[in-house]
Amino acid sequence: MRLKYASLPKVTLSAFTETGLLEKLNTILGTSYTLEIPSLSSLLDAYILKDYDFGTVFSRLRPFCYNDFTDIQDQLQSCEVWDRQMRQDVLVNNKIVSRLLPPRRVWDLYSNRVTPWWVARQYPSAISHAWMEKEDRMDVQTPINGYEWPVPLPKDANLNLICIEMLNLGAEYVWLDVLCLRQVSEQSDDLHLDEWKLDVPTIGRVYRMAHGRLTLQEIQHRMIIGGEVGDDNIMEKEMQARIENQLSWLRENSRVGGLGMPVFIALSEMQKRVSTNPVDKVAGLSYLLWTAEIPTYYASQSQEEAWKALADEMNMAYRGYMFFLYPKAGNGKKRWRPSWKQAMTEALPPPQLTNGWAGFVLRTKDNDADWCDGPCIESAYVRGFGDESPEEKRRLGELLVEDTMGGKYTFKVFAAHKYLIPEGLYTLVGSSPCDFQGKLQEQQCWVVGERLPGGMFKKVSVFMMANKNEVKRLHE
Template identity: 45%
Template sequence: MERHRNSIKFDHHWTKETFAGPGDLDAVGIIYSIQVCGPSSIQNLPWPETCRMSLASNTLVTRIPRCTPYNSTSELQHLPASTQTPLFHNPVTAHLENGKYLLLSGVKSIWIHLCSVFSNAWKKVSSPDAIPDSNQNANVIPPSESQGAIPHASSTAEGDRPVFEVTTHSPPNPSSAETAPEPLSSDSEADTMFPAPQAQEDLTFPVVTISAFTETGQQESSIEVPLQRSYTGRKPVISSSLADTPCATLGVMGLLDQLNTTLRTSHTLDTPSMSSTLEDCIKNNYDFGTAYGRLRAAWVTKDWNDFPDGLCTRKAQDQKRRRKALVGNRIVNPELEPRRVWDLYANRVVPWWSSDASLPMTSLTASVRPVSHAWMDTKDRVDVWTPINGKEWPVPIPKDASLDRIRIEMLNLGAEYTWLDVLCLGQEGGPREDLRAEEWKIDVPTIGVVYANAKVVIYLSGLGRPFTLNDGDLDSDRCWFRRAWTLQEIGEERIIAGDTPDGPLHAKPIDKYENYDTEILTRFHEQLRSISAVYHRNWWLSVTPKMFEVLSEMQNRVSTNPVDKVAGLAFPLVPITIPAYRESESLEDAWTELVNAMSVRNRGELFFWYHGPGDTGTKWRPSWEQVMKKPLPVGQYYSGMAVHWDREMNDNWFEGSCIEKVFVRGLAAGSVEKVKRRGKLIIKDANGAEHTFDIIARHKFPIPEDIYTLLGMDVFGLRLIPKQCWVVGRRLSDEKFEKMSVFEMVDDEVRRLKRLRITKEHRNILI
């Protein structure tokens, strides 16, 4: 196989090169190969499961997310500018055996993924105490209780302003990793306004404890989830009482003192722009939590001269990106960061642009740990007006849950920022309902980027609630495993929150077949294991025909608004663009827009592998009703074929192998069984001689005996694809093509047909 290489020096140990093709992973697609120039014992490194090591060539091969194949580099010109992502400043194409090309899309995330793989692996092997952790269960977080100081607010006044203190003491175990000095975290290395971590290594913080008792008044012993009782650590975390203090109460000097105390800095009012920045916090009626959340990421910057202008620039750039992201009814930047994020240190929801939060899709070290949860029934929820989101809208949470306890648990899980829909995504009931509907057009379809490749915290029994398992829970429409939106919220790693010492996560199997004491426990652990398979199906979707498996997964899920099932598929199906979210849109219209936004290859899978014609006007692909209620193809090979969409003419077209007249027999009788049906294909060659070929239908759709036109896959290597799929249909009077069904030919028959040289390349308008 020919390879087009572009080597880049990663550091003094590694060299990168790119190539495309079937390679080591038995799938036509794009993969990366990293030739190791360093230690000879690379096979002993604790590589992540996303990598595979080829020991013979001393090469690491890693899977690449969000790769989109194209017929040629010219297709790049038809994409929105925001999706034309060059690799190392130039588009890189890789040649395959059939003369087609693959073009990388979203290469920035690929580069970051590779860097993350190597930095994590090298850290582990460099440590003398490093041990492989591949056998650890990321779904189970053992309960633990923290001890330490309790922060409190003092009413003692100095002048006219109150003094807020954090009482600290030496931890009982000085060697504990939890209480070791830590630098202030920051991930925006590309932004000079937000200092990189190495610039803050001299900043260490005292031990701070946030207790559920001081935050909520609830006795810790009455809280079922140990991780929700208290948090102790050396992070610049503030109490809710301090966060709720108005900046006007503190005054400019008091606000400066409290920020310096919290972040261990020594700024003065003589610092350029300091006075005006703090005065703005008072004029805007901020409380201390809001001011702290908006300022802390850049507070330790070395250049304050451009501080106000820098924040204004970041805000303007963020607003511009969101305006440009929506073109007509399409989101042309599917990987747009969320509008807001919950800063757990400040206990405030802050604009993304004012934070140094980062996602796995766009950064080497992600600081956002998103939350996924099962929504409770309306009667079991309460709307809470909270200063955490500035009381912009009522926050719906379970009646027995607490945002303060959720915050404590997230801090104990090591999170600095989190994305939680009820806090960070505008909800109904706020004073600006018109603004919410407008924001949802972009914010709802792009939720998936928050969870992509992330470590996700999941509340299976409702947000913030202890995880329990009762009869009927797994069959309920409120079950997390059955909700439409959670299909895109699985993430790369998962932590089941709300864990209790005697909860279902601690049950042990009773035999080697992973059976448990009760049927519901056995079913639960089966489903828990299955979500990893769902993640890997989504992850590989761009280079293998996993689309129908993802669609099948959605068949079993439910949503409050029916159109949410379509919207919830947008990110898992890896489209080039994403349709804007419209709550009142019809299901078929929403599905049509999603199909139009798909990559040409995924549209090709719908055309070549779905068994029958569409039943709502469009014949070349299935309708939404068929996709959700009919059996779907499984275990198919990657066709590699493309169905294009001409936006101006609203035409769908396929260009490829065509045989205008063939006779099909033996498949007229449908079948209710899942068995292969065998038939015959009769073709006349250029001399009029008839040739008969064996064909197979793996579906129940009847194909009446008649003369048809065939459109077929290009077979560019039977060792990759041991069969050829043909779409059988009719050539209409206007030369358009109407799909009837599909069948297959195995490799020997494909070779016989190829030797006849009767197939022609033809551009076909599909109806």
């Protein structure tokens, strides 16, 4: 029965009378509705005037077919109005204020048509796939999406076969980006740009809430690897093992402490990715990092502009990681964190450096000020890091400080990076020496820099205390 749904007729409704259309719907649905239901009669008449094809009408009515059709037209209109208002309400001052946003469209496999979310009202399975080079793709005009935009597909792909495979896997609704996310089209001008503001940054929600997945890329637990035909030559065991190992590692790091994926892990994963539009990689991070508010998406925005907007919304702990662990000053407008170019092209701090300490960078939105509420040593002498290391290994150095009574003390410190810190006097800003319960932290990070007028601080580099005993000595 499901395979029958995948090949519904493409004929438009102008070939039907209301009676003929309803008879065909009743035959497929196993129902016995009549045109004596005014709301149904009016709705079918409207669909005929819009020249919908039969598959589209079937997709609109199928979710309601076993309910009372007495007020079907009002039900659909109410759902559409509610959905439109919901998408308007989550956009506030160029920010998306809720992550809990369903996709705008889904692919109804039973009708083999793309239908609005407000019709289906079910979270779909999500199909993840790898984009091919332009010469390996073709643009397909298809009734599945009502010919609204050309669908870019690999030259050997077939949407109808994908539909059948997903039906055989037990799916009812799926989400496939090229079908459900509006693509560039001459006939719709810039309509895609307006939808992308909201739809691109919230794609991650589709994958998080998916009922299942035909995928080789994402990290949701209820996953299906598609394309298998029971032949080991097609999906070799080595490839399966590699995919499972990579997914297992990503799952373990996808949600740490309720904050989402740690920022340097997310950035290192994004370094390996490519995107059709360079700014798409920045947009993808908002889901991985679980920002409270998500910047809207603009295809024409520069990567650095998009990165600033995302960094402004990050959790204060992740902002702290970039301040206290990234070993160099940023080469963009913000020196306390890496620029996007640095984040994508340079070595990033290893994940284990985030353990055993806590430091935060907060932000005041009114004046776009980033600030850190931590210990500060106005003048300290740093030595031992005057030469760059050819390798990414721990280098030992010394921190010399003088107390208010003139006593001088030397502490062992280390730098887990290769960049030089010229020997000399600096102002230091540190992470908190104690946790929220007042217990001494296992580790403490220090940012080496220069005090500027107006309470400003100019970052140079970073180092850490050698061990907990040195942290204790410094703060006794």
